[in-house]
């Protein structure tokens with residue numbers, strides 16, 4: 001990496017604004033997967049041991065510039081305290097005089113977590129004033145939020161214009177491992193894209209079509225493609241205004257010789273719950289009152305075959321609503337195929353995909369579990385991540 005890291009600077013006695021990605025899955029106010037918090041610990045511990053005053057900043061969810069009570073970082077602070085064994089001070093704001101006063105009370109090695117930075121409209125707009133307000137809290141900026149490095153926001157990019165800016169250990173490790181896989185990828189190279197953030201992910205496919213040999217589409221994303229083939233999708237997740245784009249991807253895949261795999265059968269349900277009535281239907285027979293929540297057994301077999309014949313697989317986004325056992329089969333089948341494919345280098349990206357692999361106890365069978373979802377995808381597409389670009393060169 002040609003960017004400076006925490007090892008290149010002296011942080012003793014300095015206030016370090018450390019951007020982390022604590023955008024973790026939550027349920028009923030509790031953190032349900034702590035992978036991203038654990039992943040940030042080496043940098044936090046190091047800064048603390050070096051005598052820095054560690055001010056952590058993160059987003060959680062998409063509160064769209066407003067305070068959303070359920071998206072406060074209090075539960076995250078508690079989890080961090082438990083995992084790090086350090087007292088973690090939590091502020092209810094992310095900048096300003098009250099925060100400054102709390103930072104002034106921190107001892108060397110102390111750790112403080114700011115409130116969700118996305119409670120402020122300026123964060124996602126990369127507002128220079130907000131970036132300056134963040135910078136005013138600290139002497140040094142450390143970016144360890146690989147998962148948010150594809151966003152040019154005030155706490156991931158703007159702040160780096162004001163104070164010395166370096167990478168944390170997690171950021172370094174992610175760039176190194178993913179960079180190795182990407183430069184000269186082993187082939188066949190397969191991308192598996194699923195999940196629910198259709199708008200985010202559909203654009204990524206455009207670039208991947210120039211890189212990979214196989215694309216597997218699953219999860220909520222699949223229905224926009226099923227619609228593009230001219231089939232009705234009932235009540236399934238659908239991004240109507242992306243149907244034409246999906247169509248064009250199918251054409252491009254043909255032109256470029258990329259094998260494009262979509263579900264051939266679907267588990268549909270009459271309700272979004274474990275107790276729903278379900279049936280397995282082919283993609284041209286989704287009943288109008290039902291919604292597709294998982295891929296069916298035939299699709300799973302096809303996907304497993306492609307995976308086992310690949311040398312490099314990147315996987316982002318679950319194949320179905322894996323949180324509900326009734327719709328976890330497709331995601332589990334993909335995870336198992338990856339676990340069994342000994343000759344395949346597997347890169348898992350995305351909070352939910354990582355959580356799924358954990359849930360099936362297969363995490364240690366994967367080659368690399370990235371803490372980045374969209375970030376790992378954009379990196380693998382070959383894009384320069386703004387959060388990385390903004391850091392000081394070596």
Ligand SMILES: Nc1ncnc2c1ncn2[C@@H]1O[C@H](COP(=O)(O)OP(=O)(O)OP(=O)(O)O)[C@@H](O)[C@H]1O
Pocket residue numbers: 194195196197198218219220221237292293294316317318319320321322323349350351352353354372373374
């Ligand atoms: N068919 C479907 N209908 C509705 N939701 C689905 C469907 N399939 C999967 N999902 C949901 O998609 C969610 C995950 O989507 P998401 O795009 O956030 O993936 P991710 O792996 O977390 O990636 P990222 O970190 O980039 O967000 C899960 O909560 C899952 O229940």
Ligand SMILES: O=C(O)[C@H](O)COP(=O)(O)O
Pocket residue numbers: 021023061062147148151350351372373374375
């Ligand atoms: O979960 C992620 O991929 C990162 O935390 C970024 O979140 P975002 O997609 O809401 O920007």
